[in-house]
Amino acid sequence: MHTADQLQEIYNRMFDHFGCQDWWPGDSxxxxxxxxxxxxxxxxxxxxxxxxxxxxxxxxxxxxxxxxxxxxxxxxxxxxxxxxxxxxxxxxxxxxxxxxxxxxxxxxxxxxxxxxxxxxxxxxxxxxxxxxxxxxxxAEKPIFVVDTYTHRILSRHGIIPEEYGYFEIQELLMDNLEENTRFFNEFHALLVRTGNRFCKKSKPKCADCPLLGAGSLEE
Ligand code: SF4
CATH class of the missing domain: 1.10.340.30 (Hypothetical protein; domain 2)
Known part of the structure; x- marks a missing residue:
């Protein structure tokens, strides 16, 4: 599967599971x-x-x-x-x-x-x-925010090498996704939600996670 398709699959699974996150909390x-x-x-x-x-x-x-x-x-x-x-x-x-x-x-x-x-x-x-x-x-600019959860989830699913840094991950995401503020907003929020809920650093809860089997990961 191409990277763009893998990423879209990951997004779709998270969105189907958690629904719209409507980030970031703040009145201004x-x-x-x-x-x-x-x-x-x-x-x-x-x-x-x-x-x-x-x-x-x-x-x-x-x-x-x-x-x-x-x-x-x-x-x-x-x-x-x-x-x-x-x-x-x-x-x-x-x-x-x-x-x-x-x-x-x-x-x-x-x-x-x-x-x-x-x-x-x-x-x-x-x-x-x-x-x-x-x-x-x-500022509502179309830029992908990379964080620890992004790195962990994408590396565990074989989409990026473990050693990838912030800008390498960001470039890969932005090269393979539609440049759209709303989409980047939602994708980042869903990765945080999934990482926080399931993809723990020491003990991932794969059995209950919507991303089980997504990408090239074989659980
Ligand atoms: S399936 Fe496992 S490795 Fe993949 S995101 Fe979920 S908890 Fe993490």
Missing amino acids: PFEIMVGAILTQNTSWQNVEKAITHLKEAGLLSLAAMSALPAEELAEYIRPAGYYNIKAGRLQNFFTMIKQNWDNDLDSFLALPTAELREQLLGVKGIGPETADSMALYA
Whole structure:
């Protein structure tokens, strides 16, 4: 089976099993971008608590959050873990938006995909997965977000070699899938759901998984 067909089969099976995921949770592009930084190395549950703190304090806006001193910002986002580091990363992001875009987030988000990613990747603390999550979910650019689950599921099904890195996986996916924001959004969300539910690092639950037998994997 060709890679494109294998990937489509994987998507179809996950979609049939879980249905539409309707990601990313967030009421605005700004909230999604904040969430993308907060979710680094922590669960979404913890991110939700931090976002709720910010919302309850009326602080979930670029103007309000960028005016907060780092220590105060860190306190609001404490439930997301690594709160001092993440406060610094948020401030780095806000500084870039201020310096390069005079706080005009809409104009920033309207950049072509490659330029948007380049500027995000230039922010200390924003790596490829965070940048691409922002580009896909906040700016609605057709870019595939690769994460640990993507790597694990595709390598376990023989679609990528184990040693493939972020950009190799992304290139393979984007070369073999229709370039469509909605589709990339849903595909990524379904991989996360499948990985989280079934494709555990040490002990995959293949017997109950909708991907049993998909691709070139022989269970
Ligand atoms: S749990 Fe098993 S069948 Fe499911 S994605 Fe992982 S390796 Fe594949």
